[in-house]
Amino acid sequence: MALYPLKFTPILKERLWGGTKLKDVLRKPIESDITGESWELSGVRGDISEVSNGVFSGTSLQALINERAEELLGKSVVERFGKDFPILIKFIDAKQDLSIQLHPNDELAKKRHDSFGKTEMWYVMDADPGAKLIVGFNKDVEKEEYVESLENDTLLDLMNYEEVTEGDTFFINTGKIHAIGAGVLLAEIQQTSDVTYRVFDFNRRDKNGNLRELHTDLAMDAIDYSKKDDFKVNYSNKQDAVNEMVDCPYFKTNFLELNDNLDQDVSERDSFTIYMCVGGEAEITNDWGSVSIKKGETLLVAAESKSIHIDTKGAKLLEVTI
Known part of the structure; x- marks a missing residue:
């Protein structure tokens, strides 16, 4: 299925x-x-x-x-x-x-x-x-x-x-x-x-x-006692685009502020994709179905998906992959 x-x-x-x-x-x-x-x-x-x-x-x-x-x-x-x-x-x-x-x-x-x-x-x-x-x-x-x-x-x-x-x-x-x-x-x-x-x-x-x-x-023995200014993430906020926020060995997170629809070819991603809706609402479609999410909701798109389409007029999304 x-x-x-x-x-x-x-x-x-x-x-x-x-x-x-x-x-x-x-x-x-x-x-x-x-x-x-x-x-x-x-x-x-x-x-x-x-x-x-x-x-x-x-x-x-x-x-x-x-x-x-x-x-x-x-x-x-x-x-x-x-x-x-x-x-x-x-x-x-x-x-x-x-x-x-x-x-x-x-x-x-x-x-x-x-x-x-x-x-x-x-x-x-x-x-x-x-x-x-x-x-x-x-x-x-x-x-x-x-x-x-x-x-x-x-x-x-x-x-x-x-x-x-x-x-x-x-x-x-x-x-x-x-x-x-x-x-x-x-x-x-x-x-x-x-x-x-x-x-x-x-x-x-x-x-x-x-x-x-x-x-x-x-x-x-677990604390880092040094003062470091490496914690604030500065990321671009270009609308209707994928903006990289964090890329670490454990996860990658992008920020998407969309006033228009977005199509993504994810055939080479080899990872699941998580969307956290942090503003507005959107409808997200992969090869086999479509699901709507609104602010405060999360969904998971399987790694076998070849493409992802996001239909929205004002969603803010965190996109998370490995």
């Missing part, structure tokens, strides 16, 4: 810091007032996405991969990742600041957690006035100075703050300390991993009055 463009049922996650923008802005089917994450496309064990449209409705992403790996993922992707879906796609709403955290690289994550590392990127969809991200240190820091800041509750004095608006994009490589600030709604593209080292949580307590677990010792 042909692999038409696939949509998936969001996996919704309540978080201590979550809010209502996933419901109010992205129209997710949510009743809670503290939903922080919508996992749009996931191969994480225990949180496998399920198809929500067409004849494959109810079928898990993993079941499709197990049966039709090369058709869905692409031969080169299967050779590299086997039958593990290599990318996790999310929308995140931070009503409060997220914890200050970092992620280990592939080597450490494999050794400690039998997992991939977690390289990620953020595209800001909405930000309250003055909303900020924490990305890296504001100076080169010695490990001893970092430890002292944790002991003295002065870590925030070492952090680099970035005020953000819609369209701002950040690349967060492994080891970089970071946090999403209150008032930010963003799209996140990352390696398939849920390994996070939390190092500071603003001394908050959960609904049971408990402090959340910190991973101070694990983080110590």
Whole structure:
């Protein structure tokens, strides 16, 4: 059976810091007032996405991969990742600041957690006035100075703050300390991993009055203590064109702002294509079917597709491949 463009049922996650923008802005089917994450496309064990449209409705992403790996993922992707879906796609709403955290690289994550590392990127969809991200240190820091800041509750004095608006994009490589600030709604593209080292949580307590677990010792050898200005993504925004944002070993992301239709020959891509709609709406057609998406929705186009046609009069899309 042909692999038409696939949509998936969001996996919704309540978080201590979550809010209502996933419901109010992205129209997710949510009743809670503290939903922080919508996992749009996931191969994480225990949180496998399920198809929500067409004849494959109810079928898990993993079941499709197990049966039709090369058709869905692409031969080169299967050779590299086997039958593990290599990318996790999310929308995140931070009503409060997220914890200050970092992620280990592939080597450490494999050794400690039998997992991939977690390289990620953020595209800001909405930000309250003055909303900020924490990305890296504001100076080169010695490990001893970092430890002292944790002991003295002065870590925030070492952090680099970035005020953000819609369209701002950040690349967060492994080891970089970071946090999403209150008032930010963003799209996140990352390696398939849920390994996070939390190092500071603003001394908050959960609904049971408990402090959340910190991973101070694990983080110590995973942190990049140097100040680097390598995180802000400067990308062109030529309309009705494919604008490269990020090209790293784990994913490639392009930005498309379309006021006219777009045809793409993807016969040489040898990778699946993901579209996250971050504005407007569009109808996306491959060789075997057509599916509409609107702001806050995501779909997957199989690697065996030879062409992709996008019909729109005002969509903003993130296009993700391997």
